[in-house]
Amino acid sequence: MIDKIAWLRVESGRVLTARSHGKDVYYLPGGKRETGESDVDTLVREVREELSVAIVPESAVHAGTFEAQADGKATTVRMTCYSADYTGELAPSSEIAELRWLTHADRDQVSAATRTIMDDLHRRGQLR
Numbered sequence: 001m002i003d004k005i006a007w008l009r010v011e012s013g014r015v016l017t018a019r020s021h022g023k024d025v026y027y028l029p030g031g032k033r034e035t036g037e038s039d040v041d042t043l044v045r046e047v048r049e050e051l052s053v054a055i056v057p058e059s060a061v062h063a064g065t066f067e068a069q070a071d072g073k074a075t076t077v078r079m080t081c082y083s084a085d086y087t088g089e090l091a092p093s094s095e096i097a098e099l100r101w102l103t104h105a106d107r108d109q110v111s112a113a114t115r116t117i118m119d120d121l122h123r124r125g126q127l128r
Contacts, residue, residue: 001076005042006030007055008063008081008117013128014101015118016090017110018050021097025071027111028079029096043082050096053088060084064120068113077113103128 006028009016017026029050033042039062044055063081070077092099100106104122107115121127 001078002032002070002073004030004032004077004079004113005039005046006079006081006117007043007047008083009086010083010121010126011101013126014103015121015127017100017102017114018092018096019098019100020095023097025111025114026100026102026109027114028081028117030079039080039082043084047086049094050092051099052091052093053086056085056087064117066113066116066120068111068116070113071111079113079117081117 007030008028018029019026029047031046040057040060043060044057047055060082063083065080067076067078090099104118104127107118118127
């Protein structure tokens with residue numbers, strides 16, 4: 001099991017996604033926790049590293065936990081998602097090549113786990 005923390009940012013019916021250098025698919029920003037980190041600590045660190053913005057820790061709210069087949073691996077990924085406010089200007093950083101706001105119609109461009117989350121958002125009327 002791959003355990004990840006992800007930032008679920010939805011605006012105007014679109015979800016924020018990121019694509020790493022050398023990859024073809026988009027995923028929710030976030031990553032694996034380091035030793036001793038809480039979920040929110042991981043969220044703050046990963047989003048800062050990947051998107052150059054600061055998550056407002058006290059605004060973080062658990063938005064769901066999802067499991068799906070890990071892309072290209074014979075294991076499952078569990079994504080614990082949080083919505084949260086941020087300060088700063090979104091910009092790709094570190095291993096991130098590109099940021100995109102996607103709708104449900106773009107679900108063929110994302111990882112399996114992100115597709116599961118997008119389907120749930122669409123069912124709930126949050127993603128167009």
